[in-house]
Structures are given as C-alpha cells and as structure tokens.
Amino acid sequence: MLKKIAVRQLRIGMHLHKLEGAWTDHPFWRARFVIDSTADLRQLHECPISECWIDTRLGLDVADAVEPDSAAAALPARWAAGQRHALPSRDPTPAAETLSAGDEVQRAAAICRRGREAVVAMFHEARMGRTVDAESCLPLVEEISRSVSRNPDALVSLARLKTQDNYSYMHSVAVCALMVALGRTLGLDEAACRAAGLAGLMHDVGKAVMPLEVLNKPGKLTDQEFEVIRSHPERGHALLLEGRGATPEMLDVVLHHHERVDGTGYPGRISGEAFTPLARMGAICDVYDAITSNRPYKAGWDPAQSIARMAGWKGHFDPALFGAFVQSLGIYPTGSVVRLESGRLAVVIEQNPGHLVAPVVKVFYSARNEMPIAPLRLDLSRPGSSDRIVGREAGGAAKFPHLNELWVDAGILAQIPS
Structure with a gap:
C-alpha cells in the first residue's frame, strides 16, 4: 500500500514511490x-523536499526499517567494543575464502546432513x-559459521528445505545459520557470531522432551496440547x-526466543x-524459518512474502534488528519468486552483495502468455541490465511445485534431509 x-x-x-516536489529539487532521474x-x-x-510516498508492498514500512545506529547501540557491551558504528550494508567483511552460492x-x-545427525543425537x-x-x-557451529x-x-537457503519428519532437527540447523548471518551483518566478531549460532542451534532443545504425538501432530493442536508445547522454552532451559x-x-535464547517486543510473548x-x-535476534530467526518451512497443515510461505508479512507484525520484533535481518538475507531472499518489469517470473538464485534489490535470478515463466519459458540466468545488478x-509474486511456491x-x-536436493 502507498503511505505518505x-x-x-x-x-x-524502502520503496520510494514519489517525492512531493518538483523534479528539479532532487538529483534522481528514476521516478x-x-x-x-x-x-x-x-x-x-x-534534498529540500520534505514529504514523499513509499510503497510498503515493494519495500519496508516505517516501523521496520533500519535506524543506522540503533541496533549496534543495543548490542551486549562485551560484543560491541569497538563496533558501535552504523549498521553495515550487505557488503560482508572479506573472509579468507569466499565462494558463489x-x-x-x-x-x-553436507553440513545440513551432519547438522541433522548432531541434533537427532542431542534430542x-x-x-x-x-x-x-x-x-x-x-x-558443527564452527562448520556452519565458515559456510556462512x-x-x-x-x-x-538449503536449510529451509525440510519436511515434517525432519522439521524439529533441521529447524535448529537453520536458526543457527540465520543467527550467524545476522551476527555478521551486525558487525559482531567471530567469537560472538559463533556464540549466537550455538544459541540458535540449541534454542528448541526443550522440544526433545515434548510428547511425540503432540510435537508431530499433523493437525491443529488443542488448547491443552498447545500449553504443553508452550512449555518447551522452560523445559529446554532446565535441560x-x-x-x-x-x-x-x-x-537466554532458549528461554526467551518466543518473547515479543511488546510483551505479548511467552513464557514470561x-x-x-x-x-x-x-534473544530478540533468536525470536526473528525462529519465526522466519518456521513460516518459510512446509508443514503438514500449512505450506511454507515464499521467503520474500515472509519478510513482508513479518514487517507488518507490529510489536513483535525489534525494528532495528529486523532491518539488519533483512539486510542479511536480502529484500528478496534466495528462493523467492519475483515478477520482472518484462512480465516474466523468476526465482532468486543468488544475492549480490551491495545490491539489495538486484539479485541474480533465473527466469522461467511468462506471466503475459501464462506459459513456461526456457530458464535463463540474469544478473540484475550488471550495468545495462x-x-x-x-x-x-504472491503464492509463487504453491503455483510452481518444482521451483526448488x-x-x-x-542431485544436491536429493542429499538434503527431507
């Protein structure tokens, strides 16, 4: 929707829709x-223009955008020494080795397989x-950190691809990876990123002692069953x-990853x-992986759709940390279905550091002709694209079951625990 x-x-x-002023009052040729x-x-x-319009369907809303200094200022003191600077863009700190996706x-x-085995053994x-x-x-956390x-x-992106049988195990691996990625975006050092990742890996350990018939129930839980599941943070903390x-x-993360900024979460x-x-980081990462995962009673939401919906849940998430989370994944995370200006649909296959809205995509469908087309790889960040x-594209994953x-x-899909 449009918002002034x-x-x-x-x-x-944010998606800038219109500036309320003459075109001579700003330096942008794009409308x-x-x-x-x-x-x-x-x-x-x-620029001298004081008001504008944004489109919250295509970008972040006011409450969910990154305040440059607020997330860094909120970091634990022992993590933030020398790092209380503006949040970085999606340009990562150069690592000893970097690879394409x-x-x-x-x-x-391979890490997903080993991660599942480790969490199964722990449970x-x-x-x-x-x-x-x-x-x-x-x-395992060090392996995940090196991969990120x-x-x-x-x-x-791979850890998101899981089925009900492996959900509880692979969810822990996914949250670990998301916590590490978010920590890196926040500018945390290696030790702090690993600590965040380990907390993410352990966050649902309390589910290990939940009754399996409740934990794996394919339908809606009764009120009594829901109360049992809601006890898993405290059970995990005790374990x-x-x-x-x-x-x-x-x-802290195990006990509080279901809390909310407005005080409506649980258990406390x-x-x-x-x-x-x-714990706020854990809450964001836990919800994102949960809503993008397929469950027996609900198909997972498209990654970009999930980001947009989370942005609309006022009072749930820390706005600055959520903004950093979006930076860590991209506005259109890998696996998202997007509509291009040409009228074609594409799936995002890789992010471009420094270009939040211009990832690498693979075109596969003509929305105008309503028919599949030969897959074509496009790097939207290249000059002259x-x-x-x-x-x-709403409901993209449901419309195209072989999207992954x-x-x-x-061959790689076949190796992922499912």
Missing part, C-alpha cells in the same frame, strides 16, 4: 526505486534422560542447566531491557 511519510523517515530497504545505498539515502535526506551449495548440503540423549552436552556441538562466511546464502557447556547467552511476557538483543524486479529445482541442482 516525511523524507527524513526514509531508510534503506520509483528501492533505496539500497547510504549514498542515495544521504541525497534524499539533504553455486560453489558453496554442495558443501552446505535422543535428552529423551533418554541423559545430560545435554552443548559444547559437543561447537565443531564463504557465502551467506547457500546454507541458509541445559543440568547439562554441560551452557552459556548465559544460550540460556517480558519486554524492555529484560528482552535482550540476542534490461530488466528489474517490480514486486513479489530451478535454483538447486536435483
């Missing part, structure tokens, strides 16, 4: 575009009444206290400073 706001409220990730650089944002803030995806599939130990050893998962360092999209290697950060209905930045994204095969090789 003050120009000073514009932030990276409508997504703000994806600090340079454009600075020019907008400095296509090159990293094979390694990521089994808990169900048998044995102590949980969180430290034993550190090698090489390419922030491959593992995060880790009795086990080995639990850190304060881990305990906390808000304010009691709801720490790390003749096409651009004009919006998300367009961005992941079928």
